[in-house]
Amino acid sequence: MIRTVVFDLDGTLLDRDTSLVRFVQDQYDRLLLHDASVDREVYVRRFVELDRRGYVWKDQVYRQLTEEFALPLPWDTLLTDYISEFHQHCVGFPNLHAALDSLKGKGIKLGLISNGYGEFQYNNIKGLGIEPYFDIIAISEWEGLRKPDPRIFTNTLSRLKSKAEESIYVGDHPDNDVTASRRIGMKGIWKRDPYYDPDFAKDGEITDLLEIMNYLQK
Structure with a gap:
């Protein structure tokens, strides 16, 4: 029986x-709108390209944008704004709160493991309004470990006082989330993402977060 569910962010x-x-559009409107030489749609599209789904830290993104578009503000001003304001634009996937409510209602222990900067990611968790659901929140900067290092999974389960074979890990990244968690004996459930090739070993997959309830008895 599953007693613990741990999520990626x-x-x-x-x-x-x-x-x-949403954030980049808002930042443009607040800080760059007065500069008509920078087209809003072009700016947003280029930001997303340079960001590479979050795998490029924003100092590099803003340095490049400042150079390409001759932005009227220095890159570090824009970076500071990103760090302080991004959490206000955080959007959860459908049924986020409903799924967490259902799990807590069944007495399931909940954990969260995220790669990233501690305060930034923690603010995003609070921005989603989900911090109170979790018994343990492990963020790579604060843990000194990053997924797919197995120790970040085993350490989290140890703090939860949970056994790997009674635990599920849910994440979107085939290697960092699903394969890594399965390697220590957890059940790795893939949150489907069309960016990735779905042909890899997993214990299940979901599109809607409420579908995780289907795996509690498996």
Whole structure:
């Protein structure tokens, strides 16, 4: 029987693609709108391209944007704004709260493991309003470990006092989430993402977060 469910954040609970576009549009409107030489749609599209789904940190993104578009503000001003304001634009996937409510209602222990900067990711979790659901939140900067390192999974389960064979990990990345969690004995459930090739070993897959309930008895 499953007693613990651990989630990834970006691309699993947080709809990062939508959140990023919302933030960049807002940042443009607040800080760059007065510069008519920078087209809004072009700026947003280029930001998303350079971001590479979050795998390029924003100092590099803003340096490149500042150079390409001759932006009226220095790159570090824009970066500071990103760090302080992004969480206000965080959007969860459909049924985020309903799924977490259902799991907690069944007495399931909940954990979250995310790669990223500690304060930034924690603010995003709070921005989604989901912090109180989790018994343990492990963010790579604070843990000194990054997925797919198996120790970040085993350490989290140890703090939850949970056994791997009674635990599910849910994530969108085939290697960092699903394969890595299965390697330590957890059941790896893939949150489908059309960006990735679906042909890899997994214990199940979901599109809607509520579908995780189907795996609790397996």
